[in-house]
Amino acid sequence: MTHQPTPADHYDSPWKDVLEHAFPEFMDFYFPAAHVEIDWTKGHEFKNTELRQVVRDAELGKRFADTLVQVTLKNGTQKWIYIHIEVQGERDTDFAQRMFTYNYRLYDRYHRPIASLAVLADQDAEWKPDHFGFEVLGCRHTLDFPVAKLLEYTIELDDLQANPNPFAIVTAAHLRTRQTRHDPEARYHAKRTLVWLLYRHGWDRQRILDLFAVLDWMMRLPEGLEQRLWQDIESIEGETKMRYVTSIERLATKRGVELGVQQGMQKGMQQGMQQGERNKAIAILTRHLTKRFGPLSDATRQRLDTATLDQLDTWADRILDADSLDAVFDEN
CATH class of the missing domain: 3.30.300 (GMP Synthetase; Chain A, domain 3)
Incomplete structure (x- = not known):
């Protein structure tokens, strides 16, 4: 079977988010x-x-x-x-x-x-x-x-997957992402294994959600394999009786699109997909803007709520380099 090329990888925000989520564990694992x-x-x-x-x-x-x-x-x-x-x-x-x-x-x-x-x-x-x-x-x-070199952990990949420190899984995800850059099928299997490990370690709901966000951002998949992975996650959560990841908005959006197809509502499906993606983009952008610049004013929230998808994408690209909210929203 021929798959689409694996999308480009991203390493910036996931690393920062998980570092702040579990800083003591970060220090314990690397230093x-x-x-x-x-x-x-x-x-x-x-x-x-x-x-x-x-x-x-x-x-x-x-x-x-x-x-x-x-x-x-x-x-x-x-x-x-x-x-x-x-x-x-x-x-x-x-x-x-x-x-x-x-x-x-x-x-x-x-x-x-x-x-x-x-x-x-x-x-x-x-x-x-x-x-x-x-x-x-x-x-x-x-x-x-002091320096921690991730490539030096390659020979410990099997041990990493058994290690209860969350940064063992983050490191394994990083190495697997590098290894499977040109092999979407292999990346799918690696990602599925790491998602399963999130539940195996018995972590609380928030930690699983935070780490899943890191894996999902790092190990991007073509659409067909992505849908297949979500079916696997549903099975994993059914077996573990922990409905964590499948409760997030992303899956709800996909299910809404699938329902539209089944009902033959092509126009409604397209609108629902766009609105679902837009709502998701607003939620993510709001979270990251708040983390970087503090609580948002009502005017800023109104601006986000009325923005187009293209505007939201542009602002999201600027977050990492912008020194202020004004720089994020600069029309020039």
């Missing part, structure tokens, strides 16, 4: 030595607004997934510190210098120790930058930073 030094009973706080200000000032261009987190250490020498994390998706000759720049600019702004950590999600097995610095006239300035 266990640092994880044990943090007093997790004191909580942690994301400082991404502050990080965006530093990025804007540094004029370093488009970022991949990055975040700034305030944590408290166990040893008492520092009441709290900042952790800066960057997930890099491709080889970049300026990456180490960027980590160095982030580190000293954050220290200069907050006068607090800054721990810089990197996750490398690229394809180049030989690329693993972990330091940057210079020495001149007896003055030495160097940053060494």
Whole structure:
């Protein structure tokens, strides 16, 4: 059977969302030595607004997934510190210098120790930058930073799928996505296995939904295989008696379209599909705008509610780079 080409992959928002969803587990999986030094009973706080200000000032261009987190250490020498994390998706000759720049600019702004950590999600097995610095006239300035290289987990794929840490599944999904870039059928089987594992680990509903969103974004499938996967998910949820994923709006939209076909209501089907996709786009865009810029005004919500699908797509493309709501909605 011939399938459509596998759609292009996306790595930015899913990584950021799951990192914020399960930050202690992120640290435990990729940076266990640092994880044990943090007093997790004191909580942690994301400082991404502050990080965006530093990025804007540094004029370093488009970022991949990055975040700034305030944590408290166990040893008492520092009441709290900042952790800066960057997930890099491709080889970049300026990456180490960027980590160095982030580190000293954050220290200069907050006068607090800054721990810089990197996750490398690229394809180049030989690329693993972990330091940057210079020495001149007896003055030495160097940053060494811990690195987690996802390609190095390839030999542990079977173990990853048995690991209860959610980032084991995220890592497996990333590696399977890379491996199946040109093989939609293989990606379908890999995605189905990982979705099944979401239920096998016995996580709560919200964690399953959040991780499913990551898998679904990373491991995109052609339409035919996507519909086949949704049928599989229905079967999985029937067996586990956990109706989680199939309760989301996306499946309801697809079912509405299928019902329209069965009833011969071609025009109604098209309108229903467009409205369903539009409602879904509004919901997603509202969530991401709120996360980046805070609570939305009534005027902004009205603007979203009256927008066309093309406008919603345009605004969604701008979210990652825009510094403000005005930049997202800029008509110029």
